[in-house]
Amino acid sequence: MNTLLKKIIISVLAVALVAFLVIGIPLKNTKYTYATTQSFTKDGFVESMELSNTEKLVAENGKYQLFIDETTSYITLVDKVSGTKWQSNPTIEDPTEPIIAAKNKQKATLEYSYYNDAGSITSVNNYTLSIYHPASVTTPEGQRTFAIKYIESENAVQVLYTMKNLEISFLYFPKYLSEAQLAEFESRDANRLKSLAYTKYEEKDMNGDGQFTDDEKFYFIEKYDSSMTLLLKRNLYEILYTKYGYTLDRVAEENALHEIFDEEERVEFQMAVQIKLLDSGIEAKILRESIVEVGAHLAEVSLYPLFGTAIAIDEENKPTEGYLVVPDGAGAVIEFNNTKTSQNAYRKRLYGTDLSLMPFSMPEEQQKINIPVYGMVKKNVGGFAAIITEGDAMAYINADISGRIDAYNKIYTSFQLRETESVVLGTGYNRYGVTLWTKDIVKSDFAVNYTFLKGNENSYVGIANVYRNYLINNLGMEQKDNTTKTVLTAEFIGAFDKQSFFLGVPYSTLDSLTTFEQAKEIIEKLQDRNVTHLNVSYLGVSNGGLSNLMFDRNEVADVLGGKSGLDSLNTYLNDLDIDLYQHANFVTTTKYRGFVDSFRYNSMRVRGSSAMYFVYHVPSKLPSSEFDKENILDQYVLNPLLYEAMYKNFTKQSNVSGLALDFVGSSLASHYDYNKTLYKQDALNLQKNLLEIMNEEILLSNPLGFALPYASFVNDLPTETTLYALIDYQIPLLQLVLSGLVDYTSESINLTSNRSTQYQFLKVLETGSNLKYTLSYESSQKLLNTKHNQYMSTHYVNWLDQIENQIEIVDSLKLHEGVLVNHERLQNNVYKVTYSNGLEIMINYNQYAVTVGTHHVTGMNYVVIGGAN
Template sequence: MKLIRRSAIILIALGLLSLYFFGFRLSASALKTNQTIEFERTDFVDAETLNDNNKLVASNDLFNLYLDETTSYFKVEDKRSGEVWQSNPTEKDPWETDPSKPITNTAIEKQKSTLELTYVNKNGSSATINNYTTSIAHPGNAITKDGLRTYSINYIDGGFQVLYRIENLDIDYLFFPKYIDKDVFEGLEKRRILESLAYTGFDEEKNAYEIKAYESMSGIVRDRLYQIFYNELGYTLEQTIEENKAYGYTKEYEKIVFELAIQVLLTEKGINTSIIKDSIKETGDVKIANIALYPLFGTAISHIDDKETEGYIVLPDGSGAIIEFNNGKYYQNPYRKRLYGQDLALLPYKMREQQQDITIPVYGMVKENGGFAAIITEGDTMAWINADVSGRIDSYNNAYVSFSLRESEAITLGSGFSSYGITLWTKSIVDTDFTVSYEFLTGSDNTYVGVANSYRNYLREELGMKVTDTTRNTVVSTEMLGAYDKKEFFLGVPYNTTRSLTTFKQAKKIIENLEDEGINDLNVLYAGLANGGLSNDIEASFDIEKVLGGKKGFDQLVKSLGQKDIDVFASVNLMTASKYNRFFDQYAYTASRLNGKQAFAFNYHYPSRLPYTETTYEHSANDFVINPLYYQAIYNKLEKDFDYDQIHMATIGSKLAGSYDKANVVYKEQAIYLQEQLLKQIDKEVMLSNPLGFAMPYASYITDLPTETTLYSIIDDQIPLLQLVLSGLVDYSSTSINLSSDRSIDYNFLKVIETGSNLKYTLSYDDSKELINTEYNNYMSTHYVNWVEDIKEQTEELNRLGIHKGYLINHERVINNVYKVTYSSGLTIVLNYNLSPIVYQGKTISSMDYFVVQGA
């Protein structure tokens, strides 16, 4: 009987343990299968049989699309302006006829290519090739006729597709035996010719004649050897490989062949160019890492008829940036940046330099007679924007997109002198086509404002963004800092406790204080509200911190402020967690790196730029990065406890994380879909912080838009591209003015005026000195009593100007560091960021000041 009872107890205990560890599991979301471009190889016609070099493929009221079948180059004629946009330059680069210019064959071939590929082999070595000499026009040799075309064309409704077979048809040195036995060689009829051409050495040990310059033979030598060995002696490549192996030379000929198709369609606004995912074929273990699509499309030459070309490249870096044509900065690094910032699942083990991210998938080029806005509509999470100026390798200023087909992670094996680095790659290609949509600009639209308007229209027409900005006065976003964890000591024994910077009653007092100063247009973002405070646990529930006043206190605050039309946005974070509820959850719900390890959102030690966990300094552990498959399930559980009408998504819509477990890879492309499905479901007012383009239509209010760009040396100026897109569509604010440590309050306030932003301040009731010796000392300027007067003065000034009675419709640089902005209400302001006064239309504008040219 005792044995039965004991067995029953053990079974119950095991059942409870199993229930604890494996029961009540979160359900993973399903991934969608993308609708990719239909592709069938049998529809294509070999270009060798085609010869029309100016075929009209498609036409509409505004544009004509032509294709040169002999090169696969296309051009678009803009009927409005007469401007012709070419996929490739068709005239010889002036550098080719100037002996003082160091142009290379590689640069010339790039100008003639439509694709540039970077690939990696099974050993991890990478190489970059273009498709000019490997598909569009093969150089002639003993096998291949000069100009051979290995591509084919398929005409479709409104455009065309080109299928490129990319391979090097040149004769490789491995076609020939490195060694030939002495007796065999001396018996050859062509011995003297072979000696003079290549076999200049004799290896006594092997008793064989040898090609000393084996791997560096010239093309002429290889062609002549091919005629002798293959046409006269009847050699085969297999025979050569076997002979080389017999003499200990085991390097084999690696035939690399890629196939991929691109599609070009004429639209009512311009063209769509795509890499067709289903067309891509690779060679064995050789994988394509990156493809640049039409790297010379729309490029601007440095001079036309000895006159320097005028214009600029528009970039979405931070708030926005421009690179002037021919700016002479060819000695600086060219611009190359991936969209949407870092993948949280693949954060580097050494902190990157401080910089702004790209949040909208648009760039552009403005030339004298026309411009374009390029919107990356598919494959944007894998896209890189590249830009460069004339003078580096050729005469062209250019901007283009390249796409990573896979994710990668660099790792180091071994240690000390025996350490070496390798790069890991995901096996499969991301499931998407790669599309860039070009809208051609003319007349008054041919500016960076026109580029912004193109993306603004895309948000409304394609992504369904509605106009929600109905405010007429300045809205002040007050970010309240709630609970935080702090290490305390009892009898010398350390322990963690939860402390408060701003209770709910204190938050109400701050708001009342602001109202007493006449500031009534407010909203509240409450950070550190629940589930551990500023360092949150997994948000699978909504447990409001008792130290702040608990659920009852928060309910009272929401009700009280709601009666004054003040919204309270409770901040939640679904993408990272300091800890899970159950031990084994970290293995179930944490994203994976490519190296098989769990993904962490590193807390970096700034002086060393290493994660704290890699230093000797005390700090809490890194946060777990949550697998995007579980966002929906976590939110569904959170929502059961969340009884409020406003929510602030601290990371969803603003950051991206994949997960790279070999058995279940989730690319960022799929993570966007998962985030979008979640945002569609939320039936509340949503506040987002500096959202990515796809998330903007779901925002009721946006905070933390950058007002500056990354100050790369090649960049010439910063512009409010992001704000020109959003102004008048949705209310937005700048980053918190009082948290900036590298710019003055006056500078940041001028940026608010220039960008049509609302104000944001991060506040706490208690003195932020309490955060000294905690992990939150970045909030060292939040004590609200220090900022009430500034908030009052700035709000009154913005309302007096009437900034928000209209929306931003134009922006232009007057002179260096002086800008003129125009609002739809008629308000026009000139702002001077110089350290000295300037004179504009007879009016002196002081340093860090502005002048109202025309009132609202």
């Protein structure tokens, strides 16, 4: 018996051990509750057809009056001091006589697209479907299908749009009319029916007796489909409905006798927009709880596509001067009427690519949109800054100039309500594409706050200041930039994986470019050169080095010095008052430890497959896993519900007081589980929740707007914009927002290969940035035959002189003793920047010298035109 018991115990332990190896100790998903949206009720709405006030005062405060036209739902905001009017729709008639679609867009307050059950997409607006219906068989021209409700306690008005086609279809009429039925009509009406529509004749043996009575002799409509003309429908309706009392139910019954069971496909949507008066302007919001879908699935909605638009030629027959501001990369300006109508209009999704929906072919290289703000500046009139405050992760920014489809320069927001993915099925000649879309609309309202600018604030600097104030007053961002000297971020490369061989058998092992002791040596060399204001960002410290595993633990690489070596480095840097940030990645992993982890932990695409973070092979434009099976750089994308559990496990084994977060705060990864979809907006909320509970100092790389209040230091801010042809020039919009709030750097000067180091240094002066260098103690040639040869210029001995020289220059200018307060474009590729301490610098990015006023500056150089106080 004892022997049997021992065998049972051993067997159970063996099974438990195997189960542990296969399953491991599972991580626990965060309990996530979807964001609360504003409640909505249809109570209190009054149909627009019962209203007639074209200048109804909705609300008023010390600065503004908000009006609505009850017959069109158009809104007008009036500045009580200047008299300037900001309107949801243009009032100056378009002199170019654009096509009907463009005219209708000018009169619409919403544009939207939807998918039918077959997957086809249709794009329309709400002018002829809600605001002003054309004449139909049953309704007169000008019928309105929207309702209005005033909420005085909120200084707001809600407009509930019912968007549908009021025209009747061919299914309003029976396909067949028997001779017996026609005999009941007046002969004049029967003859009209037979001449207008029921032109074909057929006999059917309905009773199966071989005889044909008058009930079995039929006149019928040959083309019984959607091609039926409006005139024909009017005539048939007049006879059958108005005169003889037909109904839809009767038509359905008669058609059923002939085995015609087609039902009318009606597409109808309801959606409420709330406009609220604020001290700074207005808030326009689409209320998620008001959306009703009938017969189709909404894909996207654009809110006030022509709000505040600027016409090309004003009422005095003069060109309208001004520009549009987009937050692409560092920021960019599109000038009014720039004649680039052969170029594509600007349209871009906020916050970059969803890591769970990365394309299977490499897209063009471009900057992302980090902050949810854009604007319009009308010179000598006024401007506005628009902040997307809700639904920002689902938003696009659209901008276009006059002359393409109409005479207006415009900028506005669109919101993606659900995500889609195209899939190709079949092979060879039988291949066909289908579009898959998520089941439910994202759980979020969609809001844009418009703040209006005038005077000296009417510029892109003023737009930056509006968002800066929003970060402070609404998101709780505190000033953390207390430095007056240039801060160097020294990013060290630690452990990396490489392939080695034993008796001809390949295996993976870890090697090092910078051990913890070597890192101390680099710091000493920098200190010897009077580079004392710095922090350290350490790549590849733990969990597999540069090709990281899941960060559910903190296994410090032995080749670097192990945990004791990291503790020693941390103590050493603390004594020098230098912050140490260990890189941690809670978003992707190269591989899983357990056999079933990929099923438990991986995020899903809309199509149901595992989401992957692709690193593309540039020549082939394919993911590395498709091109080179031995050097795969692609990583698995983790379910965002795991972030919190991984972080808590990781920090149990960490003594470092600072974390440099990879992806968190800078990229979003969704999870398209059919039963509980997590959209980009939900991923944003989950990352925000994670940042809330972090106790460490946080270094963020190229962060998104929502994460900025949590950053102790910011790396890798873009200094350029995406070079779309429509854009006229780039601006440091992002840096104008952050200067003085938090220390930030540009990208590593020694890693960027498409620009010279001189160009990048000029960008530091223009944007008020600190310096960042990626360094290794040993030569980066060690990476030649590895997956990490993007780090091929990091050997620290090559950069010490340049680091010392650049820091001396910036500190001698006293650049960081002030805050970036102004930026001007003087001429092409020539800019002037002004700092709060009086420092003024003119920067010339041209290859040739330029003279502006009395100031002469050589090519790719700068000149100080006003020294710091």
